[in-house]
Amino acid sequence: MGKGEFPDLLSPFEVFGQDVRDLRIARKMTLRGLGSAIKYSAAYVSKVERALLDPSERFAVGCDHVFGTGTMLYRQYVQALEGDHPSWFVPYLQYERRARQIFIYTTLSPDGLLQTPEYARALYEMGVPRLTDDQVEAKVAARRARREILDRVEPPAPDLWVVLHEACLRVAVGGPSVMAGQLQSLLDDAKRRNLTLQLLPNTVAPATSRPFTLLTFEKGPMVLHAEGPQGGRPQDAPKITAAAMATYDRLRAEALGRDATNSRIREAFEEYT
Numbered sequence: 001m002g003k004g005e006f007p008d009l010l011s012p013f014e015v016f017g018q019d020v021r022d023l024r025i026a027r028k029m030t031l032r033g034l035g036s037a038i039k040y041s042a043a044y045v046s047k048v049e050r051a052l053l054d055p056s057e058r059f060a061v062g063c064d065h066v067f068g069t070g071t072m073l074y075r076q077y078v079q080a081l082e083g084d085h086p087s088w089f090v091p092y093l094q095y096e097r098r099a100r101q102i103f104i105y106t107t108l109s110p111d112g113l114l115q116t117p118e119y120a121r122a123l124y125e126m127g128v129p130r131l132t133d134d135q136v137e138a139k140v141a142a143r144r145a146r147r148e149i150l151d152r153v154e155p156p157a158p159d160l161w162v163v164l165h166e167a168c169l170r171v172a173v174g175g176p177s178v179m180a181g182q183l184q185s186l187l188d189d190a191k192r193r194n195l196t197l198q199l200l201p202n203t204v205a206p207a208t209s210r211p212f213t214l215l216t217f218e219k220g221p222m223v224l225h226a227e228g229p230q231g232g233r234p235q236d237a238p239k240i241t242a243a244a245m246a247t248y249d250r251l252r253a254e255a256l257g258r259d260a261t262n263s264r265i266r267e268a269f270e271e272y273t
Helices: 011-028 029-040 044-051 059-066 073-082 087-098 118-125 133-151 177-187 238-255 258-271
Strands: 101-106 159-165 193-198 212-216 224-227
Touching: 011 029, 011 044, 011 059, 011 073, 029 044, 029 059, 059 073, 059 087, 073 087, 073 258, 087 212, 087 224, 101 238, 118 133, 118 177, 133 159, 133 258, 177 258, 193 238, 193 258, 212 238, 224 238
Parallel strands: 101 159, 159 193
Antiparallel strands: 101 212, 212 224
C-alpha cells in the first residue's frame, strides 16, 4: 500500500508516511481531522506523510486506533526504527526519541549520536570484520539517522549533556584523517545550544569506568541504559537510576568546563592534522 512505483528507493519512514496518507485519504479524512483525532497538529501529520519528520511511537499507535489497522502501523514504525540496529537496542531508541534530557558518559569512543559516518564506518570495519560493505553502510546510515532528534522542532529537541573521557580523543579509530574529522565534528556539535560537552581528563580517576546513558521525560521515570557484552536493557528502578545520576554528577563535577574542553579537543585535532 502506498509504496509508489519504485518502493526499493523509499526509506522505511517514507513508506510509513505514504501509507498513513493513503489510509487517511481512503477514509476521507483531512490532515486537520487526523491530527485532531490523535492530538497532533495538521502540520505534524503533513510532515510525517512527506517524510520530513519521523513519527513518534504515540503517533503510530494513534493512527492504528483511528484507522482500525490493529498494530500494523506500530509494527511498521518499529521496523523502520530498528533499521540495521540490533533488536535489543530498539527499546533504547524509543526512549531516546521521547527524552527531554539525555545524559551520556562515554569512555573509549563518542556516543553514536555524535559519530561521523567515517568514524562509525571504521568502528564497524574493525569491530565486525565479517560484515559486507553494504551491511556496514546500512549500519552507518542507521546510526547517523539518530541525529535527527538533535535538530527536531516538534516535539522540541532534547537537551543533551555529554561527558567524554579523554581516551575518546586518543584511541585512534580509522587513522588521522578520520580522527581529525571526528574531533572537528565534536567541536561543531559543542556549539549547539541544546548540547553541553565536557571532557574528563586522563589525570582524573573517573567515578566509574563503565559508559552509560540516563534519560528523563515529561512523564514517567528516569531510565538508565548501560551496555554489556550481550547488549543492554533499559532500567527504570528508582534506586538504580538515582545511584547512576549521583555518579553522573560526580563525573561532570570532575570534568573540564566548556572552554577548557574545547581547547583540549582542539589540541588533539591539531595533532591529527
